[in-house]
Amino acid sequence: MNTTSQNRSVAIHVSDLHQSYGSFEAVRGVSFTVAPGELFALLGTNGAGKTTTIETLEGFRRPTRGSVRIFGIDPFGQPPELRPRVNAVLQHSGLFEELTVTESIELARDLADDPMDTAEVLEAVVLADKARNTVRSLSGGERRRLDLGLAILTRPDVLFLDEPTTGMDPEMRRETWKIISSQVARGAAVVLTTHYLEEAERLADRLAIMHRGEIRVSGTVSEVVSQWGDRISFRLPSHIRSRELPELPGAELTIDVRGDHQWAVYTVTTGTDPATRTHHALLPLLKWAEERSLDLERLESRPASLEDVFLAVAQGDVTDLVDL
Amino acid sequence: MTTATAATPPASDSQTPRKPVSVLRQALRLTRTEFTLFYRYQMALYSAALPLIFLLPLSVFEPYDVLPGVDTTVLSLTWFFPIAALTVGLSHVPNVYAIRRERLILKRLRVSGVTPAAIFTSTVLSVFSVVVVQTVLVAALLAALKEVFPTAPVLFLVSLALTTVVMVLLGVLIANFARNGESAQIISMVPFFLLIMLSGLFVPVDLLPDGIAMTIGLLPMLPAVRLAQSAYLGYDLFDGISNAEAATGVDLWLAAGPSLLILVAWMVLLTLLLRIFQWDPRVNK
Ligand SMILES: Nc1ncnc2c1ncn2[C@@H]1O[C@H](COP(=O)(O)OP(=O)(O)OP(=O)(O)O)[C@@H](O)[C@H]1O
Ligand SMILES: [Mg+2]
Numbered sequence: 001m002n003t004t005s006q007n008r009s010v011a012i013h014v015s016d017l018h019q020s021y022g023s024f025e026a027v028r029g030v031s032f033t034v035a036p037g038e039l040f041a042l043l044g045t046n047g048a049g050k051t052t053t054i055e056t057l058e059g060f061r062r063p064t065r066g067s068v069r070i071f072g073i074d075p076f077g078q079p080p081e082l083r084p085r086v087n088a089v090l091q092h093s094g095l096f097e098e099l100t101v102t103e104s105i106e107l108a109r110d111l112a113d114d115p116m117d118t119a120e121v122l123e124a125v126v127l128a129d130k131a132r133n134t135v136r137s138l139s140g141g142e143r144r145r146l147d148l149g150l151a152i153l154t155r156p157d158v159l160f161l162d163e164p165t166t167g168m169d170p171e172m173r174r175e176t177w178k179i180i181s182s183q184v185a186r187g188a189a190v191v192l193t194t195h196y197l198e199e200a201e202r203l204a205d206r207l208a209i210m211h212r213g214e215i216r217v218s219g220t221v222s223e224v225v226s227q228w229g230d231r232i233s234f235r236l237p238s239h240i241r242s243r244e245l246p247e248l249p250g251a252e253l254t255i256d257v258r259g260d261h262q263w264a265v266y267t268v269t270t271g272t273d274p275a276t277r278t279h280h281a282l283l284p285l286l287k288w289a290e291e292r293s294l295d296l297e298r299l300e301s302r303p304a305s306l307e308d309v310f311l312a313v314a315q316g317d318v319t320d321l322v323d324l
Numbered sequence: 325m326t327t328a329t330a331a332t333p334p335a336s337d338s339q340t341p342r343k344p345v346s347v348l349r350q351a352l353r354l355t356r357t358e359f360t361l362f363y364r365y366q367m368a369l370y371s372a373a374l375p376l377i378f379l380l381p382l383s384v385f386e387p388y389d390v391l392p393g394v395d396t397t398v399l400s401l402t403w404f405f406p407i408a409a410l411t412v413g414l415s416h417v418p419n420v421y422a423i424r425r426e427r428l429i430l431k432r433l434r435v436s437g438v439t440p441a442a443i444f445t446s447t448v449l450s451v452f453s454v455v456v457v458q459t460v461l462v463a464a465l466l467a468a469l470k471e472v473f474p475t476a477p478v479l480f481l482v483s484l485a486l487t488t489v490v491m492v493l494l495g496v497l498i499a500n501f502a503r504n505g506e507s508a509q510i511i512s513m514v515p516f517f518l519l520i521m522l523s524g525l526f527v528p529v530d531l532l533p534d535g536i537a538m539t540i541g542l543l544p545m546l547p548a549v550r551l552a553q554s555a556y557l558g559y560d561l562f563d564g565i566s567n568a569e570a571a572t573g574v575d576l577w578l579a580a581g582p583s584l585l586i587l588v589a590w591m592v593l594l595t596l597l598l599r600i601f602q603w604d605p606r607v608n609k
Contacts, residue, residue, distance in 0.1 A: 080439075094429040108436060
């Protein structure tokens, strides 16, 4: 890929980013790109380095190693070419407590070039009935919405959203997803961090899961999940011991204890075709059960969820970096 | 190392051309907000009124003449002008910056495209407004009690403005080394008292050995006080009261030159140092 075409299709470029606090390395070799009109979700455990990565992209830190670029420009120190094109919702909001909602929006509007109308912003973030209240009096979720309103009103080409829906009720979270989607549809490159996996599943074009400063898994939601494997599980009949269970093609067996029962869990990861691999694993299992006249209780087969992958990453199971 | 490559570029990646908003426009807009906040936080009003306590001792002492037409009361009142800038600059500014950084207000402003220059300028403008109000009050007092009026108003205002800029920048720099509002206030005490002690009223600089007197003269406060007093009273006070001579017009400006230069040098130095200002409270803390 030559530089020109790269610049045209890449808004955010992070390459082998390292970031240290003294001797502690908070980010250890993170790389990803985000295109205009694309939402990239950065997931991960607490302290994984998500906010640190975003702060570097926002231009508040110089990488200790590696590089970050926004539209081909180094964002450190917020250079004038980037300043009007970038905005963010910080993990914690920093607002003037004594201003009203309207005053806060008007201040942000006057500080920007060609902003959205005040009424438009109030409506978008559903704060019209709080317009005259001071920021101090807002609830946690309302503050979050005001913060998002201030970030989108400059119509940024690059938008960083660090846990934008934390503290919101489920309905408001869905409203917020619509706002975020509309920013992506408008052509903004969005980096989102969240601890709500459903949010990432709904919004992310691609995602990465970080743990201890590294990206452990990345790709589209379906790539991440399908590479993780489908699950076949059933309650282990009481007279069957685990070593009597059959081997299934492409599947790995684990025994789970839930309550008073043991469960057999097969994870189907390899198979010629991801679409039919579970079918090919199930057949011999059912045949095995029929030969022994067993009824497999609570037999279930489902694809892995993002949560399965996240938990595996969090427990440190994913030590080999998975590249898709 | 893991790489996640970009998906295909979307149909519309034409970015809207955007002009950065001018520093002056942002600065003026922030100054306006500063006034709103000043009004809503009583603390800020208190800190604006604080310098006036330096006028209290005046009523206690019996005044005597130090120069023709200038008694100790007049001298103290003219001393007060730059002290107002020092007090607001070093008590209010470090506190506000440390608090706003800690609460991520500064970071929020920076990430939404506001320049450091606009933020610093808005502080200078709002502090200068407060200093001007106090100046008008004290000038009215001087006129009413002593019938003393400013001799060189332009030089007076220029030096007051320069003093304000230097004090505000110093205040911001102090905030850079403080973790929070409280520590900012404690840290700023040291330069505040140092500068006030060495501002010419308490320590008789004329009587100190040359080397020490010269060093004190290179700090911003003594030049600031001498500029304000000379411009207001129409004397060349730059070599101390004992060597004072009446001066006006070009002569006064020429005599003021070195002191003005010292303040400009401080302004340049502090502006350069402020490039290290950390907007994110987590960085290096
Ligand atoms: N100034 C600092 N000094 C020392 N360590 C720091 C500093 N700032 C951050 N860290 C550490 O760096 C690591 C990454 O922090 P970061 O805020 O990037 O995590 P995160 O992924 O955003 O976590 P969360 O999901 O909890 O917000 C954490 O372990 C944190 O304790
Ligand atoms: Mg974080």
